[in-house]
Amino acid sequence: MNETGDDRPCKIRRTLTSITNLPSDSLSFIFKCLTTKDDRNSFGLTCRQWFRIQNNNHESLWSQEHPCISAEIFPIVLCKLLTRFQHLEYLSLRGRPKITDFFTFKSQFFESKVQSLCLDDRFHYSDIKLSLLFSWFPHLTHISLKFSRITDNGLEAVGKCCSSLKVVNLSWCRSITDSGISLLLQTCSKVGSLYINSCHKITGIGFLECAHTLNHLELGRCKLKPERINAIVSGGGLKYLRLTSYELYKVGEGSFNTETVMTISRGCPLLKELILADCEEVELEAWEAIGKNCKYLEFHYVYGCRKLCDLGLEVLFNRCNKLSRLFVDGDNSCSSSALKLVKRKKPK
Numbered sequence: 001m002n003e004t005g006d007d008r009p010c011k012i013r014r015t016l017t018s019i020t021n022l023p024s025d026s027l028s029f030i031f032k033c034l035t036t037k038d039d040r041n042s043f044g045l046t047c048r049q050w051f052r053i054q055n056n057n058h059e060s061l062w063s064q065e066h067p068c069i070s071a072e073i074f075p076i077v078l079c080k081l082l083t084r085f086q087h088l089e090y091l092s093l094r095g096r097p098k099i100t101d102f103f104t105f106k107s108q109f110f111e112s113k114v115q116s117l118c119l120d121d122r123f124h125y126s127d128i129k130l131s132l133l134f135s136w137f138p139h140l141t142h143i144s145l146k147f148s149r150i151t152d153n154g155l156e157a158v159g160k161c162c163s164s165l166k167v168v169n170l171s172w173c174r175s176i177t178d179s180g181i182s183l184l185l186q187t188c189s190k191v192g193s194l195y196i197n198s199c200h201k202i203t204g205i206g207f208l209e210c211a212h213t214l215n216h217l218e219l220g221r222c223k224l225k226p227e228r229i230n231a232i233v234s235g236g237g238l239k240y241l242r243l244t245s246y247e248l249y250k251v252g253e254g255s256f257n258t259e260t261v262m263t264i265s266r267g268c269p270l271l272k273e274l275i276l277a278d279c280e281e282v283e284l285e286a287w288e289a290i291g292k293n294c295k296y297l298e299f300h301y302v303y304g305c306r307k308l309c310d311l312g313l314e315v316l317f318n319r320c321n322k323l324s325r326l327f328v329d330g331d332n333s334c335s336s337s338a339l340k341l342v343k344r345k346k347p348k
Contacts, residue, residue: 060090071097092118098278116142131157144169152180159187178206185210204228208233218242226260232269242275261286265293278304286310291319301327310338
């Protein structure tokens with residue numbers, strides 16, 4: 001027995017430790033294993049070290065919660081939270097009070113590492129205010145600006161401040177034009193996914209010579225001109241494309257026809273998902289072009305394609321070997337026997 005009265009072997013005594021003495025990596029792992037909100041919130045109450053671990057592992061702010069914060073104190077609260085949580089990855093300002101000049105002044109004291117920023121419904125923010133916001137988050141890779149008042153000048157600011165962007169959602173941004181899209185794609189060469197739904201000033205020419213990194217494109221309810229399809233597919237890297245005839249000019253101004261689909265198939269050999277809806281003028285030659293050029297096609301949506309016939313259906317399944325999901329409705333020229341045959345061959 002030693003002087004302390006502990007008669008256990010020295011080797012055993014040395015292995016005794018407290019959970020508070022665990023290395024930071026182990027404590028971080030424990031924190032990430034906590035599944036309830038209460039457990040995560042109480043973790044940092046143990047000691048300063050655990051409080052620091054909690055802060056470093058806080059990844060999102062207001063992603064689901066919508067606490068009631070008054071407009072007067074919101075900028076102060078936001079500054080303190082961004083200073084405290086240095087490793088935030090996601091921040092949503094949707095539904096939050098408007099940023100004031102207080103935050104503009106304080107922002108110079110920190111450089112946020114936020115990678116994903118949601119600014120949906122920020123229709124009361126001018127281009128100048130949005131530009132300031134972009135400059136505070138230089139590490140952004142994902143940004144959502146749905147229903148915002150951003151213009152082409154604002155998109156130019158996005159490109160200058162956030163050159164690492166990979167995903168951009170501009171749906172229902174009614175003020176942007178082809179010029180803004182062109183500026184964005186030229187300055188943000190890493191953009192891989194772009195969502196432009198209900199942007200009525202977009203005709204498609206802004207995509208001319210777009211980056212090869214662009215592989216996911218959704219253009220819904222835009223006034224696309226069929227002759228601009230060449231510009232949209234000019235990058236050659238698209239794997240997912242959503243276009244419908246409803247989103248193009250009506251017959252008389254140009255329609256989504258066989259030639260348009262053939263252009264898409266030639267310009268997008270890497271396509272995995274293609275959504276074509278209400279394309280009433282697309283005939284057999286277009287399906288043959290898809291079968292010939294789109295060898296990687298896995299998902300095909302053809303609702304409202306009235307001239308899709310038995311031969312077109314056969315071409316798709318015989319030539320697109322990777323096709324596993326085909327969505328069709330009753331508004332086509334396919335016979336019931338042809339559809340049943342397809343279901344037997346590929347139940348999905």
